[in-house]
Amino acid sequence: MPAPRIRQAAALLGAALFTLTACGSGSGSAGEPEQVTLTYRLWDEQQKVGYEKVMAAFEKANPTIDVQIEMLPWDQYWTKLTADAVAGTAPDVFWMQPAAFPEYVAKGVLADLSGLKLDTAKYHKNVVESSSYQGKLYGVPKDWGIVGLLYNKDLFKKAGVEMPDELTWKPDGSGTLLETARKLTVDENGKHPDEAGFEPGKIETYGFGSWNHYQTQWMNWVVSNGGKLLDKPFGSYTFNDAASVEALQFGVDLVNKHHVAPPASQTNLPTGKMTEMFQAGKVAMFPANNALLPFVVPEANFEVGVALMPEGPQGRAVSLNGLSEVVYAKSEHPEEAMKLAAYLGTQEPQKLMADEGYVFPALDGLADGYVDYWKKTKNLDVTPFLEESKGTTFNLPIVNGFAGFETTLNQIFNEMYLGKLTPKQAADKAVAEGNASTE
């Protein structure tokens, strides 16, 4: 085991030397309008292609500014960003998401963007909310992603089932969701869960993908049953109230009682098994964020459909998660960085990112470009995502320490989906640990 470490050290040494020499040759040209280089960091390799065009346009309009795009994969992105913030070398402008925002904004890493005088009414309100702290804007709303119901049209056809106009659920098991899921769940002998002789241990295809994934699963059930995740932004967790527990029970029942979803021993985090199972045609309905489309649709060898998320007893409530462009508070070029952030919030770049099918932009009135892209290039009707966004939506918990609490939360709920903790026990435990971590 020592050998890899040595190699790592050697690589680091090489990198360090390289950086040193690179720094040495930086200074030079004097006089003239000074050329400024900004670093822009993101974590999505697909969107990077779009942003290369966006930055080219920005550089053309601002000849004295060069923008260097840095792409880091998700896990590395946060580790590196933290290290950079400590070292004082964070990128000038970078992406931010709600789970990490509280930590960074409270510790003074992000610049106050009030000076940009952005008209926040023109952006999706969830994204504005998840980019605000103490009444001030700390991020330019970039885009939003929303959870919708992906389904396998081939499996529906094979089972002779039509996707109902409205999927509904209730804690007692009534509603069209469970009914539809039962028809699509088949064991090796062709039997359905409500038939005699059905063997839950030998299921071939599952009707619905219910699993421990907060963003696309149980948080949606909780809110659409009238439960509350948080008492207020930067407040305390409250998802152990009666309505929440009832909703959690519903999610678990789909797996362990109704047998229309794969067992938690297969799907529990940190695996990405549910996505794989949907792609392999083993799961018929699969709630997923629209950001997953570019990864799922090209891989699937069946026709993918998009439907509205099921409606709960209190109507439909869907997780809508926004990203924002933030400026580093200690940027060496604050003026140029602000200029870039402001530009990224305007019509031109947001429209480009929508029209090329990357994201639903945060700026209102441009979503059709995204819808058209998917219709034209992939023959996929993504309007249900858009329709949901006009109804009740909610943000992921915006609270200090969520990024640290996430692992604990997932572990406790893994036990719940396995049936080892009741939803009440799991929710009480998670809320207690969560509230201890918000300090």
Place this chain on the structure above:
Amino acid sequence: MTADVAAGEDGGATAVPARARRRGTGTWYAYLFIGPSLFGVFAFLLLPVLIVLGLSFFDWELLSEPTFAGLDNYRRLAGDGQAWHSLLVTVGYVLLCVPLQTGLALVLALLLNQRVKGVRFYRALFVVPWMATPIVLGLIWNWIFDPRDGAINSALALVGVTGPDWLSDPSWALPALALVNVWQYSGYNMLFFLAGLQGIPQELYDAAATDGATPAQRFFRLTLPLLNPTMFFVMVTNLIGAFQVFDTVFVMTDGGPSRSTAVLNFTIFGTAFREFDFGYASTLSMLLFAVILVVTLVQVRFFSKRTTYDLS
């Protein structure tokens, strides 16, 4: 260093003996050659260790200014059930891994030390797992351990056995992770034993055979004692490696289920990079450091008491 050079240059005039002069120059070059490694060891190993030691006395939430906290972190550690649980999990992992992977490596080495057809191919084959990246390994083993469609449980089902839910069963998750480690490192360790075995002169075995030693006697009285230096090296590096396990845990279980695989390194990572509590994470690192240090010193004592034979 400069003194050495000076002595070398005017060595003729002051009549320094030729041998001493040569040794002086040799030392100078030696430093030059090990310089890059020495720099690496200092900058990327010793210096960070010292910094972490220092940080363990600070309260540092990463993005805020560090404040001196004295022994607060160590007091917190004394009463931190999760930290001690992590240490226990780590020790469990070490005990599962090290004997198995050392034993298996020795058996493999003995088998592959024969003159069999295709032996080179097998030697290479067993080393291949060692070259794989832990992250990719973790992903692949995730599939293998899948309770329904995974290779292991599918194979067990063929003989009528229902396999456990490996990674979501608190009593199986840690052994499953240990198994991956054993699989990955046994072949690599086999290389060292193979080298050790090939350093033992054939005459000794011939002599033993003449004296009527049984194969078992030859192994326990001859092979094993003569492999002592190799055994020491393999045991020390395996123990240290097992104590430092992180990547497979990170990819395969994220410390779960119910923290049953939350080894110390994983807890350190979570404390530092998820909870941003760098001061306390440094204290936890010092705990791991102390444990490894003690275990290694015990090994050094154990092995140094035994005789090693100069076979050169």
